Amino acid sequence: MALVIAHDIYDWYRDLMDNKSDPRVNGWFMMSSPAPTFFLCVFYAYFSKSLGPKLMAKRKAMDLRNVLIWYNLFQTAFSAWIFYEYLMSGWWGDYNLKCQPVDYSTSPKALRMANICWWYYISKFTEFFDTLFFILRKKTQHVSTLHVIHHGCMPFSVWLGLKFAPGGHSTFFALLNSFVHIIMYFYYMIAAMGPQYQKYIWWKKYLTTIQMVQFVAIFIHQFQLLFRECDYPKGFMVWIGLHGVMFLFLFSDFYKTKYTRAGQKVKASNGHIKTEAKEHLSNGKPAANGTAIYANGNSNKGACMPILEDETENTFTNGHLKNGIYSNGFANGGNHILKEGVISSNEAILNPDTSSSSLHQRKVK
Numbered sequence: 001m002a003l004v005i006a007h008d009i010y011d012w013y014r015d016l017m018d019n020k021s022d023p024r025v026n027g028w029f030m031m032s033s034p035a036p037t038f039f040l041c042v043f044y045a046y047f048s049k050s051l052g053p054k055l056m057a058k059r060k061a062m063d064l065r066n067v068l069i070w071y072n073l074f075q076t077a078f079s080a081w082i083f084y085e086y087l088m089s090g091w092w093g094d095y096n097l098k099c100q101p102v103d104y105s106t107s108p109k110a111l112r113m114a115n116i117c118w119w120y121y122i123s124k125f126t127e128f129f130d131t132l133f134f135i136l137r138k139k140t141q142h143v144s145t146l147h148v149i150h151h152g153c154m155p156f157s158v159w160l161g162l163k164f165a166p167g168g169h170s171t172f173f174a175l176l177n178s179f180v181h182i183i184m185y186f187y188y189m190i191a192a193m194g195p196q197y198q199k200y201i202w203w204k205k206y207l208t209t210i211q212m213v214q215f216v217a218i219f220i221h222q223f224q225l226l227f228r229e230c231d232y233p234k235g236f237m238v239w240i241g242l243h244g245v246m247f248l249f250l251f252s253d254f255y256k257t258k259y260t261r262a263g264q265k266v267k268a269s270n271g272h273i274k275t276e277a278k279e280h281l282s283n284g285k286p287a288a289n290g291t292a293i294y295a296n297g298n299s300n301k302g303a304c305m306p307i308l309e310d311e312t313e314n315t316f317t318n319g320h321l322k323n324g325i326y327s328n329g330f331a332n333g334g335n336h337i338l339k340e341g342v343i344s345s346n347e348a349i350l351n352p353d354t355s356s357s358s359l360h361q362r363k364v365k
Helices: 002-020 035-056 065-091 108-126 128-136 145-164 171-192 195-226 234-259
Strands: 267-269 272-274 291-293 313-317 337-339 342-345
Touching: 035 128, 035 145, 065 108, 065 128, 065 171, 108 128, 108 145, 108 171, 128 145, 145 234, 171 195, 171 234, 195 234
Parallel strands: none
Antiparallel strands: 267 272, 291 313, 337 342
């Protein structure tokens, strides 16, 4: 009985791969079988939540500022090229926003669309480096389970679309996502360049809003096919639409935490630090073995890719700040002003690798 069931499953799988998939992409790299993509996604999850933090446990955090600048420049340019190719392959004048079937022909434009779908799929793997850089910098508190789920499931989701429907209605998702990534990675690049460039990214608070608008547009665009006839696979329409709904809830939760929730861990009021009960200040000195998180420091660890990382977490031991800025619980170097989660003196940042200028590598897709 078990052999019969296994044989039926195998026959179903072979029929799916050989007869239901798009023959144009079957010979492309990583496209003949779902196994490589699946195992890379599983290994990514294992590395992110277990192996990576263990390997870094007894190592010093790496200073990756220059690496992050070049990485984000690459991602900005890569996203811009993908966005352009999606436009030129159909979305600039040829595709219909209400209903767009997949063109399975071998025409130049249809092949161009399939080709850019493959590159979009590859881009989901390059985004794994977002998480890797968190781990190498020992910012594992930002590698939340939802962050890993988001990055880990995207390559396989895109593989399915590329294998069976490389083009058509649901590529609107990739078009919008690539556009948002241009803005997002450009912000990350400027932020990584240091605090002197912060004045050029005053618009950073709008990035989460842009992300949420993206997801609303995606699920509205997908779910409209529930109410009209369209020669496009309904399964992929529902799958992509549910992605939009899920990520909208995740990002809206982050937005509410960052901007509207009154119960943040620490707030700045008239130049003073307020803390929860477990983070007391005694006679102006930080509590021993306590952790202070400064203005806007309540980062929502549940969001997949929080845009703003405005927190500066500093651990005190016996009244001393580990990075040496504080001595016996008092600030050295004059008056310090709470400024978007960073205490600054003469525009100096407490710790360049944990300030809002570099705690930025937290993407969406």
